[in-house]
Amino acid sequence: MNPRRELSFYIRSGVSASSVLTDSGRKLLREYSGIADDQIDGHVEAMREKAFEVWKYPCIGMFQFLDLHLVTTDVYQEVLDRVKAGEKFLDLGCCLGQEIRQLVSDGAPSANTFGSDICGGYFSVSYELFKDKDHLQTTFIEADIFDESSPLTERLAGKINIVYTGAFFHLFSLEEQEKAAARIVSLLVPQAGSLIIGRQSGSEEAGPHSRSGDKSDSAPFRHNPETWKALWDRIGERTGTSWEVDADLSSPEYGLSTPASMVGTPDVIRDKMTAKGLRFTVRRL
């Protein structure tokens, strides 16, 4: 289906910048990007359209690219201090890179930050969204996490201290998630304290879950905290490493405002807005 027609599905469903953007996303655009309050909604809606043309992820249709998660975590201050002190931060599956911009806005040197995504077309939209092409020193790398000889592995293996990954693991089957997790381990500095932070759709009843109703082993897998910890135990065994996992399912994954009534809201949007969020930190011991 043509991207513009699919985007109109979100527009018809009432998912507009004015209905979902929260103060933190607006503040970042106002203070970091210098966009006037009365220009924000129009700018963000134009950027949604451009990003949707790269690839039509539901998270883009729903403005999740202005949903700031890292700053709400207990480890945010630690992350900021470590990146300020020279450690290297990677946002994996960064899309428009909002988490990187929040860190930079709070004083992290952008030269210590990296963003990677299989869709490199998002990077130019991200500069346009945040108006920082002329000064941001983040290194963006187009790469498929499953490609063992990608520019990501060639350039960053063993060099990253902190990985953030949002709405990423839930795209994949359990088998693929294990491959992605092992790749993350290979990107991290091989020492205690290396850190992975993120969130994704989760479920108390863990298992394959797809919006099409597919329950086969190849369907995307939603975790509960126990299955997520078990995955990291298996990764530890496979890679000869040991990981402490802190994970919870206490709030929705989607952190933006939701319409007061969801009567008549299409399933794909309702599911995204209401799916439990698995929020986690995974720390190397």
Ligand SMILES: C[S@@+](CC[C@H](N)C(=O)[O-])C[C@H]1O[C@@H](n2cnc3c(N)ncnc32)[C@H](O)[C@@H]1O
């Ligand atoms: C649902 S979006 C989440 C974006 C962002 N992290 C957030 O939280 O708003 C998932 C992102 O992962 C990227 N992605 C999907 N498959 C990938 C792969 N195999 N390797 C690297 N990135 C991938 C997509 O292009 C997309 O930008």
